[in-house]
Amino acid sequence: MSVSAEQGAPERPSKPARGDKVPALVLMAVAVLALFLAPLYLTNEYHVRILTLVCIFGAASVGWNLLGGYANQVSLGHAVFFGIGAYAVVIFQEKYELSPWLAMPAGVLVSVLVGLVIGWPTFQLSGHYFALGTLALLQVFHIVANSWEGLTEGSAGISLPILESGIWNLQFDGPAPLLYISAGLLVASLAAARWVRYSRLGLELDAIRLNPQAATLAGVDLFRAKMKAMLISAVIVSLAGSVYASLLQFLDPETAFAWNTSINLALFAIVGGIRHWWGPALGALLLIPLAEWASLTLTGNLAALAQLMYGALLVLLILVQPRGIGGLLDKVWRRFTVSKPTESKPTASTP
Amino acid sequence: MDLAQSVVNGLLIGSIYALIAVGLTLVFGVMDIVNFAHGEFLMLGMFGGYFASSEFGIDPLLAAPIVGLVVFAFGALIERTIIEPIIKAPPVAQVLATVGLGLVLANGAAALLGNDFRSVKTGYQGEAFRVFGLSISATYLYAGMYALVVALLLSLFLNKTDFGKAMRATAQNRGAAELMGINPKRMYMVAFGIGVGLAALAGSAVIPYALVYPYVGQQYVLIMFTVVVLGGLGSVRGAILAGLAVGLIQTLTTLVLPTELQNLVVFSVFFAVLVLIPGGVMRRVRFG
Numbered sequence: 001m002s003v004s005a006e007q008g009a010p011e012r013p014s015k016p017a018r019g020d021k022v023p024a025l026v027l028m029a030v031a032v033l034a035l036f037l038a039p040l041y042l043t044n045e046y047h048v049r050i051l052t053l054v055c056i057f058g059a060a061s062v063g064w065n066l067l068g069g070y071a072n073q074v075s076l077g078h079a080v081f082f083g084i085g086a087y088a089v090v091i092f093q094e095k096y097e098l099s100p101w102l103a104m105p106a107g108v109l110v111s112v113l114v115g116l117v118i119g120w121p122t123f124q125l126s127g128h129y130f131a132l133g134t135l136a137l138l139q140v141f142h143i144v145a146n147s148w149e150g151l152t153e154g155s156a157g158i159s160l161p162i163l164e165s166g167i168w169n170l171q172f173d174g175p176a177p178l179l180y181i182s183a184g185l186l187v188a189s190l191a192a193a194r195w196v197r198y199s200r201l202g203l204e205l206d207a208i209r210l211n212p213q214a215a216t217l218a219g220v221d222l223f224r225a226k227m228k229a230m231l232i233s234a235v236i237v238s239l240a241g242s243v244y245a246s247l248l249q250f251l252d253p254e255t256a257f258a259w260n261t262s263i264n265l266a267l268f269a270i271v272g273g274i275r276h277w278w279g280p281a282l283g284a285l286l287l288i289p290l291a292e293w294a295s296l297t298l299t300g301n302l303a304a305l306a307q308l309m310y311g312a313l314l315v316l317l318i319l320v321q322p323r324g325i326g327g328l329l330d331k332v333w334r335r336f337t338v339s340k341p342t343e344s345k346p347t348a349s350t351p
Numbered sequence: 352m353d354l355a356q357s358v359v360n361g362l363l364i365g366s367i368y369a370l371i372a373v374g375l376t377l378v379f380g381v382m383d384i385v386n387f388a389h390g391e392f393l394m395l396g397m398f399g400g401y402f403a404s405s406e407f408g409i410d411p412l413l414a415a416p417i418v419g420l421v422v423f424a425f426g427a428l429i430e431r432t433i434i435e436p437i438i439k440a441p442p443v444a445q446v447l448a449t450v451g452l453g454l455v456l457a458n459g460a461a462a463l464l465g466n467d468f469r470s471v472k473t474g475y476q477g478e479a480f481r482v483f484g485l486s487i488s489a490t491y492l493y494a495g496m497y498a499l500v501v502a503l504l505l506s507l508f509l510n511k512t513d514f515g516k517a518m519r520a521t522a523q524n525r526g527a528a529e530l531m532g533i534n535p536k537r538m539y540m541v542a543f544g545i546g547v548g549l550a551a552l553a554g555s556a557v558i559p560y561a562l563v564y565p566y567v568g569q570q571y572v573l574i575m576f577t578v579v580v581l582g583g584l585g586s587v588r589g590a591i592l593a594g595l596a597v598g599l600i601q602t603l604t605t606l607v608l609p610t611e612l613q614n615l616v617v618f619s620v621f622f623a624v625l626v627l628i629p630g631g632v633m634r635r636v637r638f639g
Contacts, residue, residue, distance in 0.1 A: 074443045076450075121626035128385040128584075129625060131446045132576055136622045139573050143615045259569060263454070266447060304461035304565070311454025318448045319436055 028190065028278060035183045039176035048175040052247060054288045055182035056240050059189040060261075061268035061280035063236030066196055066229045068266060069274030070205040073226060076262050077118075077134030080141050081111045081234045083256030085241030090158045090251045091151065093169070097161075100170045104242045111238035112231055119230045123223055138257055145253035157252025170246040182243050186281060189236045193277040201228055237265070260307070267314055273326020282325060287313075356485050357602040363487070363495035365598020367557055370498035371571065372578035372590040373505060374549035380585030381522040381542040382438060384445050388453035389575060390568025392547035394460065395422055396554025397563035403555070404471040411471060412493055415555035423548030430543035435536065453568065461565035468562045476559060490560040497556045501549065502591050509587065518542055522585070574614070577621035 035051065042048050060082060067073045088107030092098040122133040145152045152158065163169040172178060196202050204225040207215035216222060245251050264287075265280075272283030287310070294306035321328060375389045399418030400411030433452060437444050478489040509515040520528040521538040529535055554563075561567075578597050582589025597617060604616045 068443075072441060072443050074446050076446070121622075125625060128442050128446065129580075131442070132385070132580065133622060133625050135576070136573060136618050136625070140615060140618050140622070143612065143618070147609070147611050147615075263450060266450075270447065301462050301465045304458035304466075306458075308455055308458035308462060311451040311458065314451030315433060315448050315455065318440075318444045318451070319433065322440075322444055 024278065032183065032187055035186075036180065039174075039179055045175045048179055049247075050289055050292050052175065052179045052182050053292070054284050055179065055186040056244050056247065057264060057268065057288060058281040058284035059182070059186040060237045060240035061265045061272075061284055062186070062189045062193045062277070063233040063240065064265040065269040065274055065277075065280045066193060066205075066233040066236075067226070069269050069279070070196070070202060070209065071226060071229055072209040073123075073229075074131050074266065075134040076131050076266075077136075077138040078233070078237050078265050079257050079259070079261035080114065080134075080138050081237040082241035082244070082261050083141060083145065083253075083258075084111045084114065085238035086245035086251050086256045087145070087152060087241075088238075089170075089242045089245040090160060093160050093163075094158050097163075099168050100242060100246050101168070104239060107238045107242050108235050111234040115230050115234035116227070119227050123226050123230075135262075138259065138262060142253055142257040145257055152253065155252060155254070157250060157255075160249045171249070178243070178247055182247075185239055185243055189240075190278060190281060192232060192236065196229070196232065197277045201225060205229055263314075264310070267310055269324075270317055270322075271313065271324050273324035273329075275323060275330075276326035279324055279326040286325075353606060355483075357606055358599065359485055359487060360491065361599035361602035362595055363491040363598070364601065365595035366495040366498040366502075366591075367553055367594075368574060368578050368597050369591040369594025370502055370553040370556075371550050372575045372582070372594050373502050373587055374546035374553075375575055376579045376582065376585055376587060376590040377505070377549075378543055378546035379579065380587070381518055382434070382539050384434060384438065385442075385449070385576075385584075386543075386546070387446060387449040387572070388456060388568075389547065389550055390570075390572035391453045391456035392422060392426065392550040392568075393554040393571055394457065394563065394565065394568040395425075396551025397558050397561065397567060398460065398464070398554075399551060400555030400558035401469055401471055401563050404473070404558070405469075410473060411555050411558045412497065415497065415552045418555040419548040419552030422551035423544040426547035427540045427544035429547075430540045434543060435539065438539065453572075457565050457568060464565065466564060466566075468564045470562050471558055473559050488560070494556045494559070498553060501552060502587075505545075505549070506587060514541075573618060573621070577617055577624075580621060581624050 035055070038051055039048050042051075060078070064075065064078050068075055068078075085104070085107035088103040088110065089100045092103035092106065093100060118134070118137055122130055122137075125133050146155050148154075160171075163171055165171045165173050167177070170178070170181070196205075204215065204220045207218060207220050208222055208225060212222060241256070245256075248255070268283030268287055269280040270283070271287060272281065273279030291306050291310070294309065295303060298305050317324060323330070371389075371393055374392075375386060378384055378386050378389075396415075396418050399421065400414055403409040403414030403418065404411050429452070433448060437448050440448075473490070475489040475493070480487045480489065480492065507515075509519055517528065517533045518538050518541070520531065521533055521535050521542075525535050528538075574597060578593045579590055581596065582591070582593030597620075600617055600620060601613045604613045608616070
């Protein structure tokens with residue numbers, strides 16, 4: 001993943017935020033290439049699976065960040081979109097023997113509708129209230145999925161039938177093809193996040209994060225900007241959920257509408273840096289292998305230590321480094337770039 | 352008969368909700384912080400009551416004040432180390448920091464104690480009082496009475512004592528309170544301690560009829576947010592009334608709907624209140 005710092009900090013108006021430093025994209029390309037080559041060198045199927053998880057949750061976290069990071073509207077309910085995307089796949093495939101490729105647009109459509117319906121009331125809430133409202137929504141979906149047994153089979157869950165392997169059914173003999181698909185999803189969501197970051201919408205979301213009142217005065221339509229971010233993020237998270245269901249080949253309400261999913265999406269973004277389009281992906285790349293390693297080494301009661309570590313990390317980061325690794329790299333980058341011109345042209349610059 | 356029984360049960364359960372929610376609303380009212388880890392402090396209290404009973408043979412209802420005091424001290428410590436630095440941070444940071452704290456507490460308990468469901472045995476567990484043909488379970492009755500008494504004491508503390516008045520002053524205007532010689536940091540520490548201590552006390556009071564396990568907090572967390580929002584974030588009197596109301600909603604919906612849907616109604620009410628009347632049903636008067 002990229003280790004370059006990005007410009008575009010709002011406190012430097014002389015250089016409009018039109019793009020990041022080249023290394024961010026170059027390193028991203030290298031990372032993607034590495035992802036695609038990985039199955040050729042990784043002999044352990046389990047490692048390929050971990051990489052797949054990184055891509056899926058990395059993409060979902062990148063999606064969460066559009067609203068939670070860029071605009072600072074912390075949603076604790078994004079697992080709703082994840083679950084909808086996932087349920088679309090298992091319901092299509094198990095009940096109607098339809099391909100996941102048909103289920104994905106259906107899931108996206110439902111997610112967008114849900115996003116529209118919940119965005120309308122919740123965007124009038126600010127701060128704590130928005131987090132509370134989205135949390136309530138997740139609980140509602142959880143209960144509905146548990147009790148609407150005709151559709152979801154309730155808490156027993158749905159196992160996918162074994163079908164002819166191939167791209168159409170998203171069932172494969174080896175783990176590599178699904179890694180490619182999730183890597184594709186990650187790249188697409190990163191591209192979308194980068195595009196938003198440097199578009200007019202990105203500036204508007206920035207303005208909302210810094211000062212909603214001032215943003216309104218400057219002519220930003222708060223509701224529209226938030227809604228756009230919400231819908232793009234709903235699409236991404238829903239697709240990630242669809243791929244996740246294909247990876248698991250099983251789904252129950254506990255997995256689909258998990259409180260942990262909502263927390264993890266926020267956590268990855270915060271660790272990687274919410275101000276950067278690539279931050280959440282970096283967070284996922286660091287934390288998911290760590291959690292998998294922890295769940296292998298810690299058994300029995302100690303298995304809870306993996307989640308405990310996540311929680312402690314969340315608290316610690318917010319106290320010590322709320323901007324995550326991205327923010328840290330920003331500081332380092334600024335030290336390099338600011339010190340050079342003052343050496344060459346000592347008269348021109350005033351600090 | 353069924354209806355009257357449901358009303359009685361709802362009020363008894365609701366008074367426990369009220370006690371839990373009073374702590375949450377106190378923390379919000381004084382500090383402007385929504386504590387997403389509140390349910391985990393309830394869990395600590397339930398384990399406190401459980402161990403008081405299983406290890407020392409002390410009745411959980413008698414142990415409740417001690418458990419509350421211990422968690423009060425623990426909460427004050429947490430406030431100093433984790434909450435104080437983020438008291439002026441944006442809501443995002445506060446939300447995620449308290450969510451993280453909840454993860455640490457729940458999973459810490461799971462790592463230490465395992466994931467089993469536990470319950471205590473008391474002498475009065477199966478007993479019920481018969482009044483006008485209604486059957487009132489002893490455990491629910493004791494816990495409910497307990498909750499109402501404690502909530503009343505808190506109300507007296509906030510309204511009649513100097514310390515309580517100072518706390519309300521801090522809630523209304525931190526700057527002005529500071530000028531009057533009140534140390535807001537001390538108020539925050541005590542308010543947070545009281546808030547989570549009350550949750551723990553409630554936990555110990557419900558353990559005679561409830562099961563405890565490390566993640567039990569998640570089961571209560573949204574219900575208490577519902578109560579707090581319904582009563583108006585920051586209003587103690589509102590939280591008490593809303594607690595009773597939510598208890599009633601839960602038991603009354605089971606008359607017409609399957610049990611697993613009772614919380615669906617509660618959360619829908621929650622969502623509706625949040626959106627339609629963000630200030631809560633009681634107008635936002637801090638500690639009315």
